[in-house]
Amino acid sequence: MQLHFIFNETTLGFEWLYHIDWIRVLIALAVFFTGIFISLLIRRIIYRVSIKIMPKDISSTLSKVIYYVLVIIVVISTFGVLGVDLTGFIIAGGVLGIILGFALQSVTSNFVSGLFLFWERPLKIGDLVEIDGQIGRVVDISIMSTKIVGLDGVLIRIPNEKVFQAIINNPSKTIARRIDFVVGISYRSDAEKAYNVIRDIVLKHPFVLVYPEPEIFVEELGDSSVNIRVRVWVPTSEWYNVRKELLWKIKKALDQAGIEIPYPQHDLWFRNPLEIRLKKS
C-alpha cells in the first residue's frame, strides 16, 4: 500500500515519500527490533548458563561476542528486507575484516586459545605447573592470558596462545606422585646396613604411602659407589616437603650408622713409571 492519498500537489519537496514502500519499512523495523530483542535474550541466556561452568570474565566476553555477531546478522537482514543492495558493504566489510584480521591476529589467537584452554582445563587456579619452562602456581586464568607466581614470588604472565601450544607439566592433576632418587654408598660400607637404614627412614615417614609400596633396591654397581635406588609415592601436596625431609634424614642416618657416601673416584694408570722429584729448599 502506498500512501498517495495523504499527500497532494502542495507537498512540494516530499515527493520521495510517494515512493517509499511503508509496508516493507514496517516489516524491516519489526525484523530489526525482534532481532535485537532475541539477541539480547540469547546473550542473557548464554551468560547465565556459561557463568555456572566458566569464569565470569570468559562468560561475559563470550556472551558479548555472540551478541554482536547476532546484531550484525540482524542489521544485514533488516537491510535485506528493505531491499538495500549490500554488495558494497560486504566488499568493504570483507576488506575491513582482512585488515582487522591481520591487526588483531594475536589478540584473536589468544582469545580463542583461552576458550579452548577453558574447555580442555589442563590447569586450574592454585595448581603448581610448569608451562614453557616456567614453574609456578596458577593465580589467574583470563580470556587473554594465564598468570602464574613463580617459586621466587615473581608474577609471570603467559599469553594463552603460548599456554595452549606449550607442553604443560601439571602434577596437581594427580593425587599421588613419586619421589625418585639414588643414594650412593662406598664399596667399603655395609650395603645391607645401608639398605636397612634407608628403609627405616622411608617406612617411618607418615606421608610415604603404604601403597604403592616403596621400592628400595641396588640399581647399579657404579664406578665409585653402590647405587641404591629409592622410589616412594607421596600425596602430591606433600611432595616437595617429603623429598626435602627424606634426603636430609637419610643423609643424617647414614652418617650416624658410619656409612660413607663417597666422592667420585678415578684410578689413574701411567704408561711409564712415575718419577717424583722432591726439591730441597
Next chain:
Amino acid sequence: MQSFRYGEVEFGEYVIDGYRVLFRKVDGDRILYRRFSGEKVVLERIVFGYEKIMFIPVYPVLTPKHVTSYLLLEFKTPVHIAPGSITYVYVEIPIDIAIYVYRDKVFTVLDVIPLMEPKYTLYGDPFNGLIARYYSTSIYYEITPIRGRALAKLTLRNRTNEWVVVTKLLADMNSLKIFYKPRTIEAYTQELLMIIDSPSTASVGYGDPFISDIVPIDDPPELRQPRIMLKTDMLWGI
C-alpha cells in the same frame, strides 16, 4: 600424674601415650596448657575465659596435617563370605585425642595428640583414586574396648552369587561419627554396613550407634557431617 579419661578434665598432669600434658591455673580465668615429649615442651597455650576443658576422641586424619578425610582399614585376617550371606565383625578405628575448650557450647580445639605414628596410602590409581589414612586392624567377634582405638561394628552383606574375600574397608570421616563413654577410655563409632556388589566393589553405609550410654563428639570444623549421609563407594578393591 594421672591417666586420661574421655570427658571433662581436672587440673593437673596426664599421661597420653608418649606425651605428658599439663593443665595449670595461672590466675582467675586463665590457664596454662603444655604438652611435653620427654622434657621438651612441644606445644604451649594460654586459655582465657573457658567454661570446661575436655579430652575427646577424634578422627585420625588431623595430624600431622589434614590431607584427606578417608580412612582405609586393612584387615589382618581376610574375611571370606558365602554368596548371598550376611555377617558382622568388630574392627578397630584409630583415633587421636583432642583437647576441646568450651564456653557456652562453643568450642575450639586446643590440641590434637596423635596416639600412633600415622601412615597414609593410595586407594585406587593416582589419577582417579584417593589418599586415605591407613591402619591395619585385627578382627573381633564381640565388643572389645581397646585403649586408644574406637570400635566399629561392621556388617558385611554379600549380594553376589559367588564367594568374596574382604580385606579392607574404606570409610569417610565426614560421615563417620565417633562416640565415647564419659570417664572411661571407651570409644565407638556407629554401625557400618558394607554391601558387596561384586568381588571387587562395595559401598559402605553409615548407620546408628550399636551400644547405649555413649555421647557423640562435637565434630571439628574440618570434619562436619553432611546433612544427607552419603555412602562411600569402594571401586578399587575390597
